[in-house]
Amino acid sequence: MSGVGALAAALPHLLALGADDAPTGPQGLGLRATQGQVLEWPTLVPLPVLVPLVAAGLALALARHRRAQAAVSTVALSVVLATSVAMLLAVQDVGTLVVTVGGWPAASGISLVADQLSTLMLSVSSAVTLGVLVYSVAQGAADGDDGAPVAIFHPTYLVLSAGVSNAFLSGDLFNLYVGFEMLLAASFVLLTLGGTSARIRAGSTYVVVSIASSLVFLAAIALVYAATGTANLAQLPERLDALDDGVRLALQLALLVAFGIKAAVFPLSAWLPDSYPTAPAPVTAVFAGLLTKVGVYAIIRTQTLLFPEGRLDDLLLVVALATMVVGILGAVAQSDVKRLLSFTLVSHIGYMVFGIAVGSVAGLASAIFYVVHHITVQTTLFLVLGLVERRGGSTSMDHLGGMAKLSPLLGVLFFVPAMNLAGIPPLSGFLGKVGLIQAGVADGGVLPLVLVGGSVVTSLLTLYAVAKAWNRAFWSRPATVGREEETRSDDDEAPDAATTLSGVGEVSQRQDAVERAQGVSALATEEDDEAAAAGALTGAAVDPERTPVEMTRVPRGMVAPTAALVALGLSLTVLAGPLLRVAEDSALELDQRQPYVRAVLGQAAADRVAPTTQVGPAGGSR
């Protein structure tokens, strides 16, 4: 406990130091306007990384002042959001923004590149991060738990945000690795917050798998460097094109495996549903929204910029199908809503990989749109689940029930994003899926058509899974389904179940006894039809130190950001036109490859790089 606490307190600090060194370099932050662009816009580029890092240090120093800490993080993330949106708009006008950190030449130094894709990702992710932060601040205020290890929550969360921004902005494979490590190290701390038994267990899986993927990534960078002598994303296309086919394939595979683990693509996805559900609700929400998408972003970036000929597209298509189908079948089997959503998260990564693998501009654009949609929706769902857990005392469908009657607001908040996830028209999930299906049909190959079928089936199964969750948790009478399950686990689990059953009155302080008692009291209320709606609450009331009133009232501060994110998800539907245009523009930019290289290295270098359409086997499709 103390070990974890002390280390967790030290980690963000260490990271802040290390990372501050990395992007600033020896001469401080020397900005250099490239290619005659206005100086003002590139100045913004490092801010999404720097501001959260500085704020993380500040928040750590303010560890004893809760409110000041919360204010610092909120302000920092608001600045990041404002910067990102400003950059997104600026990129439309002035083109890709580039900053070579420290004034080193782009080839040997670190460059931060903000093109359409990066800024779009950055805007959505920072909006979601800010929403989750407000939610967790409200949760902390509602719980009033002083002395808990939350002092490290804010600094760590800010480092996570900085890592995500760094990964999105990185113009360099190694800097991408550093970004990944920042967000991973922060996520380790957040996932094991409090160091309880369940979290340490889940954390072990997560940490080991993440480290393994990082090592694969690092090895891949070493190989890329050995083959080309650079890790710069703008220099690599030209040098990789000159390489032997076999070597290039090996490098592509190595990078794909590394990013595949992070993005939770099927054979490499088993770690995700195992580790995410145990974390606190806001943490799970932000992980579900962002971390896998950073992996997807890295796949998009490398597949288009570095390996445009798409020799692994068939493999990616198969993998995408497996991710969708296996993921959603896993979701159908779950009885805990948190785990169910973790499985849908895995499953829907398949859609994005599908879009990437089709390889046409339309496919890429739909994949990008889908990423934006999915970040918002998945985060929102996990946040709502946090509220459900507070209100109903559990996230298991066996114990929940009657939530819609208990709290209609929560019902709406859950229902809208759930239907959005399943892809009910006219919501953004539907638009994204239609875009992908159109791209698949336009491609016309056998595999893409199979994928089209697969994605429709997955969409239907998603609808089945979330409808099941809705029915059992929100519509059914409380705990009617729980009886068999509960007696069963008593049977299975312990000879002392009988003693617990007999001693309903005296609720022991021991935790497993409390847990059994919850089932028992739920059974008791079940007799009483009038009290049916209150049944879900009884379980919560068993918790010895929390009064029912505290449990039943969901703080407004937590509902507001959740509602805001639901609204953001809906606005994606309303703004689908402009959003799709941005997605198409960035897909086109990715497909041409030259704009990226031109922005970083200049026109001469860009001329030596062929656009995807000329490299690929057939025009328009890689």
Next chain:
Amino acid sequence: MSPALVLVAVVFVLVATGVYLVLERSLTRVLVGVILMSNGINVLFLVASGAAGEPALVGSAEPARMSDPLPQAMVLTAIVITLGLTAFLLAMAYRSWQLHGHDEVQDDVEDRQVRGRAVRDETSGSYDPDDEEAPVEERSEDRRRAHASPSPRDPSPHDRAPDDGPRRAAQRREEGP
């Protein structure tokens, strides 16, 4: 440029040993495996940087005869990162030992429950709770796991109890936002 064979062999041995150790269940062994593997990959960077040359200090030698400094900078960064992660893993293994008396990674409880339901065919429409016959090995395995690790410090090992609200609530008190 021809890579040094000795270095390649070192990379091979370190990474192979590391992979073997990472596949173990005990976190301490995993930790040692991670350290070996990351050292192996750091050496791989040295292979990538080509033959050793003069120190890359301005004015000390001709640029053509210098070593490539960039991979060394990358290795340094990687070493620092690995150090932080190692410290974290170590703390986690210690915490695991504190809680359970060992540092082995357990299976997920909910996973086992879902698997158990599938084995009992409970999810099918024809399921009847009265004629339940849970397969013997499933139950005995559960029991063995449940009693395998009594810890002196923690009288209620959470990981064998079914997933439930009050525990979550109790955790929430500890963890804050």
